[in-house]
Amino acid sequence: MSRAGDFCRAAHSKDVNKRTTQTASRVVPPEIEAWFTGRDWRVRRHQTEMLEASDAGRHSLLVADTGAGKTLGGFLPTLAAFCPSRLNGEDPPEGLHTLYVSPLKALAHDVQRNLVTPVEDMGLPLRIETRSGDTPSDRKKRQRTKPPHILMTTPESLSLLLSYPDSFAMFAGLKRVIVDEVHAFATGKRGDLLALALSRLQAIAPDLQRAALSATLADPENYRTWLAPWGDIEEVALIKGEDGAPAEVEILLPIEERVPWGGHAATWSIPQLYDLIKQNRTTLVFTNTRFLSEYIFQYLWDANEDKLPIGIHHGSLSKEARRKVEGAMARGELRALVATASLDLGVDWGDIDCVVQMGAPKGSSRLLQRIGRANHRLDQPSRAVLVPGNRFEFLEATAAKEAVDAGQRDGEDFRPGGLDVLAQHVMGCACAAPFEEAALLAEIRSSHAYAWVDTAIFTRVLEFVATGGYALKAYDRFRRIVREGGAKKAAAGGDATWRLAHPQQAAKHRLNAGIIMDGEMLQVRFRNGRSLGKVEERFAAQLSPGDTFGFAGMSLEVEKVQDMDVVVRASSKAAMIPSYGGARMPLTTHLADRVREMLIDRAKWGRFPDDVREWLEVQDWRSKMPAPGTLLVESFPHGKRYFTVYYTFIGWNANQSLGMLVTKRMEDRGLKPLGFNANDYCLAVWSLRPVEDPVPLLSPDILTDEFIDWVQDSHLLRRAFREVAVIGGLVERQQPGKRKTGKQVTFSTDLIYEVLRKYEPDHVLLEAAWADARTLMTDIGRLGDMLDVAAEQLVHVELDRVSPLAVPVMVLIGRENVPQGAADDELLLEAESLADAAMRTDPLEELEPD
Structure with missing residues (x-):
């Protein structure tokens, strides 16, 4: 069924609660009440509370189950404002009244299509339109001068709207902003962009009310803080929906x-x-x-x-x-x-x-x-x-x-807003009109995501937007904004006013602004140009010269990563790094903790299938369980190699990064690592010499020593810099009638990257790139937490054979160049061999080498 069904089914109940109905009748306009009553539906409590919060002049966050009518709850104050009973004979409001922001273009179109039904049924004088990258240019232009009452859009399109001079007139009468599915983007860079846009809208329309909707928030209080101007949580009413039928x-x-x-x-x-x-x-x-x-x-x-x-x-x-x-x-x-x-x-x-x-x-x-x-x-x-x-x-x-x-949720943590996104926003503001430095900083700091930005940081961002930074200021093409009055006014003190260096900079900005970066694929090729295929850039970004990885049935050694190519040569050495295909979702900390609790709750193992229960029982008898608050490390010989398995439960991304760092530290200590494999739950490393004491391999300084060296030697920081350079507006992806290729963009950003590393290592974009490399690409926060645990509560168990818990990660060793999920005979035989070794409870002879 359509979302119109969402509005209607959420209201349906034959067992109408009289108290709720009476409360609704005092708040909800009779036109809306009659629309529901005529269909044997009722307005739900949380929908009424959204209207009450709006009438009281408060912002609101609605957390309600899917199917509870969240969307209608968000729009109810808008519909009420256009009801004749509330207009008291006056004409309906003119201009843009409500802005609806969603993470998906398709969602905005879907809501628009289904909101039309109740609007038309009630005869409300409301015009509803959408705006996205697919909207025709003539309609976009008309929307800026004669907007509809309700406009549905995305964070990127909203940011572009705010870059036009007529945005002040367009949004001056704005009464309400509805942020749908807020959990989907508030914690990332799209959320940063939206947070800055909300601050600008609030400055243009001070009485603007903000509303956010979600079904899946683990910590609503953090989202209230994110939503509120100046992070004042008391300004945001938290409204929880009626409970639905359990799934x-x-x-x-x-x-x-x-x-x-x-x-x-x-x-x-x-x-x-x-x-x-x-x-x-x-x-x-x-x-x-x-x-x-x-x-x-x-x-x-x-x-x-x-x-x-x-x-x-x-x-x-x-x-x-x-x-x-x-x-x-x-x-x-x-x-x-x-x-x-x-x-x-x-x-x-x-x-x-x-x-x-x-x-x-x-x-x-x-x-x-x-x-x-x-x-x-x-x-x-x-x-x-x-x-x-x-x-x-x-x-x-x-x-x-x-x-x-149990009704428990999880989600991503908030982090400080990105400086590259801030630079893009500053440029957008300059495109709309000259701005006063102090006033814009105050506006930016009213967003909780950027409350940390002080005058010194903002001055650095302004200098970057104005000149590209100290190392690039000699090049005119990086001059985008200028300070009115120049050096004389700066010396005289007072608030500075900034404007565009040239009107054409506005067109360039609007052509290239955006947050979503396309994923790139890199060619794997020999020095003579022969191509072997492509790998995801996320994987290639981790490679340094000398690394070996399996691909196309061969062991390949990296010579260099340049532009959009991974240049390799065939190697007789075993492939140390497994090649993975496809991006992987990270295991949440909440779910990882639940699995660990399950592993030590022996009394409840009886509810599991017999083979799973036996798997855990033999593990418990032969080794130990990875209990919460500890790090279990197992060491055992297999196939004339020595294996060490770290049960981290920190997700594949962090385990992959840990494998890169640990093997480098093992090399320095003469342990001769041969390779590693990771899944969400553990990391397996194999070597020619045994790891007798894993504690020194996991000391927290690995994140300040090996990590920094690895990031700087690999393609990782270059990749992060390319993204922040594009988002920050330093490098253009799009020119009139032509879009640069990924190779062209990479070539440009690599040149600038080398200049900045040499002459301006504290450049604001290098700082932003490091922040991305530490968090988004390596889950460094979870890795750091795990290393802290390892320093205090590491449990090392030395075994004479593979453990049952290690079998899942051991099965895929050496098979990662096979498509995921390909259960070929060889893989099945390897699994059976490992399982037999792990699950037998009698003395076991040494297995034959692989």
């Missing part, structure tokens, strides 16, 4: 086989999944990566004997392909749709009655968001099926299910 979540298990030891694709489930699809009207199948969506879709298509209409939807598909699938879903023509996070949010297509999560969900909030796509009504439960790919994923799926049942 029905089940975990799918093999009928005759055991839960797999390794793998992520869960292809063992295809026959059962196909039967599930046949039993339901529409099934939405979520995967965690684009690769897996294609992989699972192909398996389902091969099993599709009944020729059922099954589609696929992910971000790499063309807009035309996505729109075609979306239309088919809206018309109820598909029986199943395989999708990625592209359908995580509140866009609702089709009558979905079952959601399937292939592999572990990686977080309870993410799982809840996906479950909410099924049976989109508050009074009936949504149904979801979790399909674990391996034994650790079974534990993770169980932890996620129990978290959802």
